[in-house]
Amino acid sequence: MPPLPARRSPCSPSICLPRGQRRLCRGSAAVQSPLAGGVGGEVPPQKTKAERRKTQKMAIIVSDYIDSFLQSLRLKGYSDLTIASYAGDLSQMVLYFERLGMPNLLAEDLTRQRMRQWLADDLIGMKPASRARKVSSVRSFIHYLCRQELIERVPFENLQSPKVPKSLRPTYSVDQMSVLLAIPAGADALKIRDLTAFELMYSSGLRVSELVRVDIDDFDFIEGWIRVIGKGNKPREIPVTSTAIDLIGRYLVEVRPGLVDKSGGQDGEALLLNAKGGRITARSIRRLLHDDEIEKGLSGDVSPHGLRHAFATHLLEAGADMRAIQDMLGHSKLSTTARYTHNHYERMVKVYDNAHPRAHISAPAKPQEPSDPSGNDGARD
Numbered sequence: 001m002p003p004l005p006a007r008r009s010p011c012s013p014s015i016c017l018p019r020g021q022r023r024l025c026r027g028s029a030a031v032q033s034p035l036a037g038g039v040g041g042e043v044p045p046q047k048t049k050a051e052r053r054k055t056q057k058m059a060i061i062v063s064d065y066i067d068s069f070l071q072s073l074r075l076k077g078y079s080d081l082t083i084a085s086y087a088g089d090l091s092q093m094v095l096y097f098e099r100l101g102m103p104n105l106l107a108e109d110l111t112r113q114r115m116r117q118w119l120a121d122d123l124i125g126m127k128p129a130s131r132a133r134k135v136s137s138v139r140s141f142i143h144y145l146c147r148q149e150l151i152e153r154v155p156f157e158n159l160q161s162p163k164v165p166k167s168l169r170p171t172y173s174v175d176q177m178s179v180l181l182a183i184p185a186g187a188d189a190l191k192i193r194d195l196t197a198f199e200l201m202y203s204s205g206l207r208v209s210e211l212v213r214v215d216i217d218d219f220d221f222i223e224g225w226i227r228v229i230g231k232g233n234k235p236r237e238i239p240v241t242s243t244a245i246d247l248i249g250r251y252l253v254e255v256r257p258g259l260v261d262k263s264g265g266q267d268g269e270a271l272l273l274n275a276k277g278g279r280i281t282a283r284s285i286r287r288l289l290h291d292d293e294i295e296k297g298l299s300g301d302v303s304p305h306g307l308r309h310a311f312a313t314h315l316l317e318a319g320a321d322m323r324a325i326q327d328m329l330g331h332s333k334l335s336t337t338a339r340y341t342h343n344h345y346e347r348m349v350k351v352y353d354n355a356h357p358r359a360h361i362s363a364p365a366k367p368q369e370p371s372d373p374s375g376n377d378g379a380r381d
Contacts, residue, residue, distance in 0.1 A: 259274065
């Protein structure tokens, strides 16, 4: 007698085995099968998809995913300096826990208690702003793992970052900027280049990272505009003052050709060149600005970003619209630009308190009303 044909299961397109050897259908419970193994032929309960994912997520080694996280920042257009800061912060944390005997630090190991321990032990003595930045770097990395569905939650939720005291960012007044940007008699070629860089930063509110990436073709000298690539590779066009355009023109005619000859035209498109003819770096700009400030009798505390601050503050003091300032600075959020407003009013209050002759005079005590000798104490009839 020929064998009976195998029957098809209504819950699966696969062919069912003879009775006693039936396969598991999706959603069904474990079924007895002598071929499945296990104790007494019973199939162990299979984990659900969520359980399998949870098991997989709990074994994420932090150091294995740092490179992919940094690559995601590059794709978002983060600067090399910012990416290096993230890399340094994460490496510092990993090395700290390695010294504690945790060479394969897991994402789930970053509990609130361990993060507090790291803050107390390894980051002690740092400025609150530096400590807050390092915590922010780790938090961004963990959020990246969550977005990649490698972990389900932030293991150190509700961890408060170190509070950063509010302080006025050092910047210069209009008069001080005039001193800084003044061209001394007998200025040499490199001094003209330096002042061109400072004038352009103050004229258009450029970040130093944007300044060093400027090419000659980015200018519209007739209309008085410059095109820059900001954070996130977002382009924007900003007005340039006539003073800055005149100085840039002088630099292009008198200074830059000699610098190009030293490099053989290697960085022929770059606006600002170093003494060897290569594209100037942000570090060099910071050093040159500090030296020029000291040379001219200024504090030396103002960074290139302080010139950007001066640009925004002086526009605000002159009555410029905050939305326009936001566009020129390249801020994606108005709240970021509003910090300049806060600093502006804090600075005004500070000037007022220091200068007004009656700012620190205590108000006279309110005189007490004499008591009514009749004993009525002001009671009306």
